[in-house]
Amino acid sequence: MASPPPKQTMKERILETADRLFYLRGIRAIGVDTIAAEIGISKRTLYNHFPSKDALIEAYLQHRFVQPRPSDKPPAEQILATFDSLERRFAAKDFRGCPFVNAVAELGPEDEDRTIRNIAVAFKESRRIWFRDLLRQLGVADAEGLATQLTLLVDGSIAQDLVRDDPAMARAAREAARVLLASAGVKVASSTDKKRGG
DSSP: OOOOOOOOOHHHHHHHHHHHHHHHHOTTTOOHHHHHHHHTOOHHHHHHHSSSHHHHHHHHHHHHOOOOOOOOSOHHHHHHHHHHHHHHHHHSTTOOSOHHHHHHHHHGGGOTTOHHHHHHHHHHHHHHHHHHHHHHHTTOTTHHHHHHHHHHHHHHHHHHHHHHOOTHHHHHHHHHHHHHHHHTTOOOOOHHHHHHTO
16 A cells, blocks of 8 residues: 655645745735635744745745656657647646746846846756757757757747647647758658658
8 A cells, every 4th residue: 555645844835835826826916925824824934934925936936947857759759749748738727828937027127136037047048958958969060059949939839829828839839840850950750740640
């Protein structure tokens, strides 16, 4: 018989609640009072774990800063699978875009020490470097430039989905990525091969 999952610490409960509320309703719209009330704790208890709302926002973004899982799939497949994953995310009812872009958009003028912007830049750059490293494995001459273009396709498809509420935006970005890879000399299956399962 499997052992029950470990009980969450109070800090984990606070962070999980903040994560959900900040992402779904916006960082500015949610105060520490709301987070504390949702959990059923006092503001003092919350501040014992996170000394300020800014510290909680920073922890929320660090919590969202997850690296892609290692994969045995060929590099080109991993790159294109990014867009398949985005399409699934876009179809979810709770999708509200990129939490890092959202945070910068909401807090830009207030982020005087650039903490939020620096976390967002680090996240976006980590994704670009992930693309770049896969492209280098494929022998792409300008891996840096193509990695930037793929990152722009990801962010553009997210913005288009938010405006249009259309998960097919990820499919369009995937097709553009496939064309870019092919023009860089990478052998990729055509979109018709994918539909046939080939």
